[in-house]
Amino acid sequence: MSGIRAQQKQKTREALISAAFNQLSADHSFSNLSLREVAREAGIAPTSFYRHFKDMNELGLTMVDEAGLTLRQLMRQARRRIANGGSVIQTSVHTFMEFIDTSSNQFRLLLRERSGTSKAFRAAVAREIQHFILELAHYLETETHCEANHAYMQAEAMVTLVFHSGAEALDQDLVQRKELTERLIWQLRYIARGAGHYGGATNHA
């Protein structure tokens, strides 16, 4: 039932997705992509595109899902590192920066479409980020005994700062990126401190 045919179809579907990711860059966002160019890079005729996606929109949503998946895998990896005794803030930030380096275009997509032009996209990205926030909030609540509401607001603020820094890091060289990362770590410490004060937490930063 695996079928030579279904296999090949899956393959060109992936070719389309990776062609699309490939065409993202600092100067080329998803809405700049054209069906024809994506098809060209994937090595199929424009009209064959429709065998796989109803729409460029549908392709885009698939891409958001994929980027979200990568992000979640990353979170697991960060959690493992933390469990092995790393500092929470430092480990999380460095893991995130690796993601930006390794999967820039997946990050770019999430970043841009978060405040992008399509409602469906915005919702999809918001869902992915919400995952991130809730997970972190839960961690902060149980681990630092912070009051639930404050844990959530703290997590939200932290994720916002991390994503924003990620966005800046995309266009920076290593030196700038290092400074940026250090600033970010301080800023996260501020939040941890402050939230601890108002929310009655133990401080583990």
Next chain:
Amino acid sequence: MSGIRAQQKQKTREALISAAFNQLSADHSFSNLSLREVAREAGIAPTSFYRHFKDMNELGLTMVDEAGLTLRQLMRQARRRIANGGSVIQTSVHTFMEFIDTSSNQFRLLLRERSGTSKAFRAAVAREIQHFILELAHYLETETHCEANHAYMQAEAMVTLVFHSGAEALDQDLVQRKELTERLIWQLRYIARGAGHYGGATNHA
């Protein structure tokens, strides 16, 4: 020397700019605008566009400048209100939320082009936001006796959170917006507290 002629030219130039702002919305970003449509709404022929701007790009940069101007006027207003004895954080946040309500499309432009597709745009927006950060940093440094470097990082974090919340507020109704604003205020308090702790400041939040 004011000239009926120059006067008229200025008028249609403004018509172009305001037509362009008018066509921005949640589902329509600057890069979706077309020269022809902007010209149409401004009531001139497509080719006449070039009498005013070399490019859509040049129009866009002008728009960024204009939005930046609005933002700076806003800051002055906030400072006046604070001088009249308002709480710093609350006053700033509410003033900012007014801006988002009153000049949504100017804010939309800054917001989107900050991580947008054109290098020149990104630079222009970054400059505007930098203004904001530096001014706030200076205020924090002199007013709360916070150490300079910490004052900067604190200001940066605060501006990031405010802008991000602004972005979310754009698509929200009044109830959601109120909750959002309250969360934001807490988050800013966290930062003020935390930065105060590490940077040796008096707390005025």
Next chain:
DNA sequence: AATTTCAGCGTACATATGTACGCTAAAATA
């Protein structure tokens, strides 16, 4: 009054895009 300047227009063109339609060959099924 004679001349120059120039904002705005209309025409025209090359180009890129999405997508409807029908065909083909090879894989899947019967």
Next chain:
DNA sequence: TATTTTAGCGTACATATGTACGCTGAAATT
């Protein structure tokens, strides 16, 4: 083996876009 299914192709078309070019009439300058 005979039949059906379908991924991918090529052709074709309607549409939108940026912009080159030359004209016009009124304001500005001489």
